[in-house]
Amino acid sequence: MKFQQVQELWEINPNQFLGLFSPPGQKEHQLFAALCGAAVRGKTDLVQISSQELERESGLKSDELSAMLIQLEEKGVARRIKESK
Numbered sequence: 001m002k003f004q005q006v007q008e009l010w011e012i013n014p015n016q017f018l019g020l021f022s023p024p025g026q027k028e029h030q031l032f033a034a035l036c037g038a039a040v041r042g043k044t045d046l047v048q049i050s051s052q053e054l055e056r057e058s059g060l061k062s063d064e065l066s067a068m069l070i071q072l073e074e075k076g077v078a079r080r081i082k083e084s085k
Contacts, residue, residue, distance in 0.1 A: 008051040010069060012078040014039050020075050027060060031068055034058040048081065 014035040021028045034057035038047045055065050072078035 008069075008080055009082045010047075010049055010051060010054070010078050011081050012047050012049065012072065013045065014047060015045060016077045017072070020072070020077060027064060027068065030058045030060055031065070 012035055014032065017032050017035060018024050018028065024032070031054065034054055035047055035049070037057060038049050038053075039045060042048075051062075051065060051069065054060075054069075055062055058065065060068070069078055069080075073080060
């Protein structure tokens, strides 16, 4: 049986990120560091990045990252722009 992995692409503004968590914990700092790295590499404030790349860059587990991205989406800091297979 063959499984297809879904890749989510997100648009995230790192400038608004840390203010949402009071106080930010280790997981939030790991994700923030990954977002800042992507922003610097892309020379942009608005980062477009896949969830798989964020998982790899941040070292967070998939379920932890997914929960954080959904929370950011609900607060208007992140936007899921597409899912591809």
